Amino acid sequence: MEDGKPVWAPHPTDGFQLGMIVDIGAGALTIEPFNRKGKTFLASMNQVFPAEEDVNKHMEDNCSLMYLNEGTLLNNVRVRYSKDKIYTYVANILIAVNPYYDIPKLYAPETIKSYQGRSLGTLPPHVYAIADKAYRDMRVLKMSQSIIVSGESGAGKTENTKFVLRYLTTSYGTGQDIDERIVQANPLLEAFGNAKTVRNNNSSRFGKFVEIHFNEKSKVVGGFVSHYLLEKSRICMQSKEERNYHIFYRLCAGASEDIRQRLHLDSPDSFRYLNRGCTRYFASKDTDKQIMQNRKSPEHVKLGALKDPLLDDQGDFNRMCGAMKKIGLDDTEKLDLFRVVAGVLHLGNIDFEETGSTSGGCILMNQSSQKLAYCADLLGLDQEDLRVSLTTRVMLTTAGGAKGTVIKVPLRVEQANNARDAMAKAVYSCLFDHVVRRVNQCFPFKTSSNFIGVLDIAGFEYFEHNSFEQFCINYCNEKLQQFFNERILKEEQELYQREGLGVNEVHYVDNQDCIDLVEAKLVGILDILDEENRLPQPSDHHFANTIHSQHKDHFRLTVPRKSKLAVHRNVRDDEGFIVRHFAGAVCYETIQFVEKNNDALHMSLESLVCESKDKFVRELFENSNNSKDSKQKAGKLSFISVGNKFKQMHTEHPSLTSCHISPPPVFVYGLCVP
Numbered sequence: 076m077e078d079g080k081p082v083w084a085p086h087p088t089d090g091f092q093l094g095m096i097v098d099i100g101a102g103a104l105t106i107e108p109f110n111r112k113g114k115t116f117l118a119s120m121n122q123v124f125p126a127e128e129d130v131n132k133h134m135e136d137n138c139s140l141m142y143l144n145e146g147t148l149l150n151n152v153r154v155r156y157s158k159d160k161i162y163t164y165v166a167n168i169l170i171a172v173n174p175y176y177d178i179p180k181l182y183a184p185e186t187i188k189s190y191q192g193r194s195l196g197t198l199p200p201h202v203y204a205i206a207d208k209a210y211r212d213m214r215v216l217k218m219s220q221s222i223i224v225s226g227e228s229g230a231g232k233t234e235n236t237k238f239v240l241r242y243l244t245t246s247y248g249t250g251q252d253i254d255e256r257i258v259q260a261n262p263l264l265e266a267f268g269n270a271k272t273v274r275n276n277n278s279s280r281f282g283k284f285v286e287i288h289f290n291e292k293s294k295v296v297g298g299f300v301s302h303y304l305l306e307k308s309r310i311c312m313q314s315k316e317e318r319n320y321h322i323f324y325r326l327c328a329g330a331s332e333d334i335r336q337r338l339h340l341d342s343p344d345s346f347r348y349l350n351r352g353c354t355r356y357f358a359s360k361d362t363d364k365q366i367m368q369n370r371k372s373p374e375h376v377k378l379g380a381l382k383d384p385l386l387d388d389q390g391d392f393n394r395m396c397g398a399m400k401k402i403g404l405d406d407t408e409k410l411d412l413f414r415v416v417a418g419v420l421h422l423g424n425i426d427f428e429e430t431g432s433t434s435g436g437c438i439l440m441n442q443s444s445q446k447l448a449y450c451a452d453l454l455g456l457d458q459e460d461l462r463v464s465l466t467t468r469v470m471l472t473t474a475g476g477a478k479g480t481v482i483k484v485p486l487r488v489e490q491a492n493n494a495r496d497a498m499a500k501a502v503y504s505c506l507f508d509h510v511v512r513r514v515n516q517c518f519p520f521k522t523s524s525n526f527i528g529v530l531d532i533a534g535f536e537y538f539e540h541n542s543f544e545q546f547c548i549n550y551c552n553e554k555l556q557q558f559f560n561e562r563i564l565k566e567e568q569e570l571y572q573r574e575g576l577g578v579n580e581v582h583y584v585d586n587q588d589c590i591d592l593v594e595a596k597l598v599g600i601l602d603i604l605d606e607e608n609r610l611p612q613p614s615d616h617h618f619a620n621t622i623h624s625q626h627k628d629h630f631r632l633t634v635p636r637k638s639k640l641a642v643h644r645n646v647r648d649d650e651g652f653i654v655r656h657f658a659g660a661v662c663y664e665t666i667q668f669v670e671k672n673n674d675a676l677h678m679s680l681e682s683l684v685c686e687s688k689d690k691f692v693r694e695l696f697e698n699s700n701n702s703k704d705s706k707q708k709a710g711k712l713s714f715i716s717v718g719n720k721f722k723q724m725h726t727e728h729p730s731l732t733s734c735h736i737s738p739p740p741v742f743v744y745g746l747c748v749p
């Protein structure tokens with residue numbers, strides 16, 4: 076870098092600003108910004124980067140820039156974005172910036188056609204080009220391929236995943252309705268697995284790996300969706316501006332009067348599992364008028380509908396019903412799904428109070444009898460059995476003369492509340508498993524030669540207040556980043572070295588230390604949390620203290636009062652911790668960590684649901700993963716670790732860590748414009 080040449084220097088809010096070096100000191104440079112002549116400032120050498128001669132010129136591939144650094148890369152993407160060119164390459168990697176509006180013709184059928192069979196780089200960067208490359212590589216190499224879509228929440232991962240699926244099924248389908256079914260499955264999955272968050276009105280709260288399978292002629296023969304870890308805490312509780320899963324509101328807004336009465340539905344504010352979050356529907360001006368007044372919450376009436384060009388609860392309900400029909404769900408099965416959703420809502424409205432007797436324990440409040448009856452009826456349970464199972468817990472004695480004797484232990488109000496919520500979470504997550512299973516049955520295939528897989532997991536999240544959900548999601552993203560580092564940075568550089576190319580070594584931050592901090596045996600945060608759960612009196616405070624004492628001088632971990640943000644500095648050491656992730660530091664507040672880490676449903680409730688009179692409900696439990704958990708815990712401490720399920724996911728599903736493919740996967744990196 077020389078005096079007088081344009082450079083990118085740090086800017087407190089914009090990231091970088093364009094300026095000129097006016098003096099080179101020992102370790103620091105004096106920079107004069109172009110737009111503020113005379114106002115010089117100092118910047119350290121390693122934060123200043125050479126800029127291109129013409130900063131308004133843009134390149135389709137960042138690798139074609141004269142200087143490739145953080146400043147030029149960001150500027151190139153920014154200039155392109157301002158011209159509605161949201162896609163940019165970095166060689167085989169596609170960067171996508173969320174435009175938050177429909178760019179005309181960007182995904183039109185003629186655009187799909189134009190990308191078919193064209194090599195990367197011959198047409199403007201596009202997610203279609205990435206899909207086509209994966210397809211051509213699959214044909215040439217006769218090997219399955221994967222596309223990894225990564226980025227923070229709201230960056231556009233799911234939208235781009237859908238574009239890939241549509242591209243492949245439209246371009247290389249057989250013209251049978253199987254192609255259409257694969258695309259139709261999305262509204263159903265989204266209704267049950269997506270929710271409004273503060274970052275994204277349609278946030279996927281589960282990870283998925285969608286495989287499109289091809290026959291020996293490389294034509295689409297079917298698909299398969301694997302899903303990972305639905306966010307269960309949302310079923311019972313959401314923060315003020317967030318919502319539960321879309322299906323709850325869509326059912327309340329869109330169900331026919333007949334279904335509404337059969338399921339005893341009401342407006343969202345009348346259900347505990349909805350009314351602590353946002354109770355407004357998504358609707359346009361017109362569709363809002365079509366929703367009957369008695370279906371709207373006072374909050375909706377006062378503030379009006381939530382607005383999003385892609386969401387409309389009533390319309391989406393009808394579209395979802397259409398999609399269900401298309402993929403082969405008949406009216407009975409449709410009603411089965413809705414029945415369980417409504418059953419969960421009524422279950423949440425059951426309240427308990429102290430018995431007042433010396434034995435402790437609790438009973439159902441008087442006004443909950445009706446809710447109990449609704450819930451029992453909808454889930455095919457015996458009312459009295461449900462009442463008893465919610466307020467007592469069956470235990471087998473394991474010692475003494477009476478070993479093996481069944482005793483009923485009365486539950487305190489707080490324990491009964493937990494049991495009720497655990498049951499709601501178990502029922503809903505089994506229902507979600509069923510929806511995914513059912514979707515998979517809709518595009519069956521006998522044999523396939525290869526597949527193209529698209530991985531879309533919940534993106535990196537950081538809010539003012541971050542809890543256990545953000546911790547788990549960010550841990551997954553940390554693993555994905557590591558995979559990216561390994562496959563792209565490390566292996567590519569090793570290849571250059573082997574081939575004797577004189578390419579300068581690219582330095583990158585290895586995040587193994589951060590991953591170890593979370594998952595190391597015994598001392599990792601997840602194991603410390605599990606240990607806390609096993610204590611007779613687990614406490615979030617004790618958990619936070621243990622983490623700090625265990626990792627006092629860890630580079631990646633620190634106490635909240637060291638945060639750059641004032642709001643976190645008020646969090647006490649025993650109330651939280653900060654992790655320095657690859658994408659930035661996040662302050663986690665540990666309140667409810669212990670509770671949220673426990674996925675256990677006590678045995679009496681589980682047996683009750685497993686023996687439901689209703690075949691649909693019974694089968695939900697028989698076929699779901701929960702049955703595995705119940706074997707694991709039979710006769711043991713009633714604790715199933717959510718955190719460790721996240722950890723296992725990476726070992727049980729190698730697709731998430733090694734992608735079971737030998738050519739490097741194609742990455743799509745999403746960016747959000749704040």
Ligand SMILES: Nc1ncnc2c1ncn2[C@@H]1O[C@H](COP(=O)(O)OP(=O)(O)OP(=O)(O)O)[C@@H](O)[C@H]1O
Nearest residue numbers: 175176228229230231232233234275278279533534
């Ligand atoms: N290419 C695009 N064109 C138009 N709008 C888009 C595009 N990509 C994303 N959006 C808009 O941004 C919203 C968020 O995108 P999306 O749901 O794909 O994010 P995500 O990265 O999957 O987030 P999460 O991790 O929370 O699920 C979409 O609902 C849509 O409104």
